[in-house]
Amino acid sequence: MDELSVLVVDDEEDFVETLLKRLRRKGVECDGAYSGEGAKSKMMDREFDVVLLDMKLADENGTEVLKELKSLSPETRFLILSGYASASAGRAGIGNGAVDYLIKPVEFETLYEKIVQA
Amino acid sequence: MTQALNAICSRPGNAGLGAGLRKKKINMKMYAATIKKDILEPRSRIAYYQRQKLILILIVTLVSVLPLIGISLLSLHYYKGSWIEKTSAELASLANSRKETIELFLAGQDNLLAGLMDLYPSEFLGQQANLERVFNATNKSGVITDLGVINQGGSHVAYVGQFTEQLLGRNYAQTDWFAEVMRQGRYTSDIFSGFRGVPHFIVAVANPERTQILRATVNSDLFNSLLASAELSPGGDAFIVNRAGEPQTPSRAGDVETPFQLSELPTSGTSVIQTDDFIYSATSLNAGQWVLVLKEDIDSSLAQFYSARNRVALLIALAIAAIIGTATILISSMVNRIQEADQQRTSLNNRVLESERMALIGRLAASVSHEINNPLQIIEGQAGWMDELLSDEKEESVENLGEYRQAIAKIRTHVNRAKLITHRLLGFSHAGEMVMAKTDINQVIGETVSFLEGEANKNGITIVREFQADLPEILTDSSQLQQVLLNLVNNAIDAIGKDGRIIISTAPVASGGVVISISDTGPGLSDEVRQRIFAPFFTTKNGKGTGLGLSISFNIIQRLGGDIKADNNEQGGSVFQVFLPDASGSKRTRPQEKR
Structure with a gap:
């Protein structure tokens, strides 16, 4: 569990910050990014086990961001988080290499469970 | 749609949401759909088509029926006019032919008497026996009822007939007719019954020397039969009157009133006058002394025309009924088809509008849900974080620990409630x-x-x-x-x-x-x-x-x-x-x- 590293990518800063604090309390090594570009630079610096990615980043196409990040680090597992209760968005994510998708709002416990499973 | 969104954003409790939405610069398209009111009112459409049906039927009927009726009325008017003209001409022609016959008859009596006087010397005719022989020889037809010879002194010197006692020896010197015959050489009386009891008239002819007058009484029954045989309608009449309007022959209707000024009627030619009910034809007879009047009842003479007119009217009525019937059936069927097509189109339009509205709401719902789900996620995260932090605190150091926990639980419950609503709203979206x-x-x-x-x-x-x-x-x-x-x-x-x-x-x-x-x-x-x-x-x-x-x-x-x-x-x-x-x-x- 100590080895698990997570990158949270979401343009909602409040969400990212709180989630990082809570994950750290669980002993997860984690970092946050607020855009696709930010996520890319973080992932170029180091590898993450799991990336939690919001499919609707401001002014960016979630699917494209997912593809780029995936190409940077093929081993990393991606979890999709979306404000849309959309099976198609989730499937688009899964089709592009994500392992699962969650619809906001999601409880921390469920999120944590999915991260661990991933 | 934007109004609805503004309404949501402007509610006091939703101020934060409104700000959040504005901050994210949501690009929302504006959609507007206008549904015509009449599309939503099928009853008014039905009434509209009923009205159109009636108007079309009325127009088609009027356009076909009015000219038909107009032409028929005009034709009837002209036919009636020409029918009356024809009747007038026939009446004038009939009057002429009857006049000729009567004139011929009158001239025949004159000529007979003049011929006898030419043929026999006055002494011969003055003999009673000779007069009887002449009377018997010339009057085989019985038209002359008696024959008398009057000398220049006015005495009735010889007489053959039924009234020998009354008339033989009678002196006529003071009578008008005697004076007239002595002056003109001939005389014809009006028709009268006298003591003979039958209508008759007297023809008297003087010899050129005015020494003797041959006088005959002529039975006028012949006139009656001549006039009765005139082919007139049941309401028609034929009679002879003198210039004073006194009847010379009986009238069928007993009425010898005429619209003519008899005293001024020309002695030659035939006059025709039409009144409201009758056509009169008048021609003078007997050197202008009498007037032959033929009278035709217009209604009776038009009976044939009226019967034809009634048949035509019946045919026109049938034609109008056929036109109205056909127009009604054709127009009803046509308008019904149009109405059906219109209803289908309206129904299709309504469905298209409905689909568009659904799509619109779907897009709005998806967009709104997404924007609400993000803050909900943050609220849920913050509440969870507070809960975690509270568990680190010592129970005795936090005075209202129970209250905090309860408040956090409530926040999470209501986040879940809001989540249910946003997820349900997403049922609308096409996502x-x-x-x-x-x-x-x-x-x-x-x-x-x-x-x-x-x-x-x-x-x-x-x-x-x-x-x-x-x-x-x-x-x-x-x-x-x-x-x-x-x-x-x-x-x-x-x-x-x-x-x-x-x-x-x-x-x-x-x-x-x-x-x-x-x-x-x-x-x-x-x-x-x-x-x-x-x-x-x-x-x-x-x-x-x-x-x-x-x-x-x-x-x-x-x-x-x-x-x-x-x-x-x-x-x-x-x-x-x-x-x-x-x-x-x-x-x-x-x-x-x-x-």
């Missing part, structure tokens, strides 16, 4: 992907109904299944269809309330596909409800429903390539019909929109 598979419709209905059967039975409602076997294979999303069926059956239970029956039937459609009918024994749907039943947020459940169920169902069925209709049963209650295309006839669902 949900269809999972199409070949489906046994009867099986899906059976499974769905079993969920609700318990509740139905509790309320005394029986669910009857009338499933037809061998339905064609349907390519559809069974879970979405299940959602629609749950909704419809649930509504049927609500509509019935207590004790009733829901009949669910399935049947194949000739054009391919399946129709599912769900009918209930509830109160049925009013026209207003039927118009708006698939509109979002329209509910009849008095606050118990969201008004989203049927609009979501409509949306789902449209996306499944089918159709859904709401109507009333003939026996009462409502019936919902869901059409689903078969695997081959499946319409393509709308392409997923990019988000």
Whole structure:
């Protein structure tokens, strides 16, 4: 569990910050990014086990961001988080290499469970 | 739509949400749809078409009937005029022919007397015996009833006839006629009965020396028969009057009044006068002494014309009836077809508008839900974080620990509540992907109904299944269809309330596909409800429903390539019909929109 590293990518800063604090309390090594570009630079610096990615980043196409990040680090597992209760968005994510998708709002416990499973 | 959004944002409790939405610079398109009022008022359309039908029938009838009647009336007028002219001409011609006959007869009597006086010397004729012989020899026809010889002194010297006693030896020197004959050489009296008791007139001729007068009494019956034989209509008349208007022959009607100024009538030629009721023809006779009048009753003479006119009127009436009948049938059929096409077009328009409205609401719902889900996620995260931090605190150091925990629990409960609403709203959006598979419709209905059967039975409602076997294979999303069926059956239970029956039937459609009918024994749907039943947020459940169920169902069925209709049963209650295309006839669902 100590080895698990997570990158949270979401343009909602409040969400990212709180989630990082809570994950750290669980002993997860984690970092946050607020855009696709930010996520890319973080992932170029180091590898993450799991990336939690919001499919609707401001002014960016979630699917494209997912593809780029995936190409940077093929081993990393991606979890999709979306404000849309959309099976198609989730499937688009899964089709592009994500392992699962969650619809906001999601409880921390469920999120944590999915991260661990991933 | 933007108004609705502004309304949401401007509510006091939603200030944060409004700010959040503005901060994210949401690009929302504006959609506007205007539904013409008359489309929503089928009754006014029916009245409109009824009115058009009447106007068209009236126009066609007037355009065809008015000229027909006009031409007929004009023709009748001219025919009547020419008929009367013809009658007048015939009457004048008849008068002339009768005049000629009578004049010939009168001249015959004159000539006979003048001839006798030329033939025999006056001494010879003055002898009673000779006069008798001459009378017997010349009067075989019996037209002359008596014959007398009067000398220049006015004495009746010889006489042959029935009144020898009264007339023989009588002196006429003082009479007008004697003076007239002595002056003119000849004289014809008016017709009179005298003591003979039969109508007659006297013809007297003097010899050129004025020494002797031969006088004959002529029976005027011949005139009567001549006039009676004139071919006049039953109302017509023929008579002779003198210039003073006194009758010389009997009148059939007993009325010898004429519109002519008899004293001024010319002695030659024939005059014709038409009054309202009669046509008169008059011609002078006997050197202008008498006037022959023929009178024809216009109505009687027009009897044949009137009979023809009545036959024509009957034919025209039949033609008008045929025109009105044909126009009514043709126009009704034509307008009915147009009305039917219009109704189909209107219904199609309404459905298109409905679909567009659904799509619009779907997009709005997806967008709003997304924007609400993000803050909900943050609230949930912050509440969870507070809860975690509180668990680190020592119970005795935090005075209101219990209250904090309770407050956090409440926040999380209400986040979940809001989440349920936003996820439900997303049912509108097209985001949900269809999972199409070949489906046994009867099986899906059976499974769905079993969920609700318990509740139905509790309320005394029986669910009857009338499933037809061998339905064609349907390519559809069974879970979405299940959602629609749950909704419809649930509504049927609500509509019935207590004790009733829901009949669910399935049947194949000739054009391919399946129709599912769900009918209930509830109160049925009013026209207003039927118009708006698939509109979002329209509910009849008095606050118990969201008004989203049927609009979501409509949306789902449209996306499944089918159709859904709401109507009333003939026996009462409502019936919902869901059409689903078969695997081959499946319409393509709308392409997923990019988000």
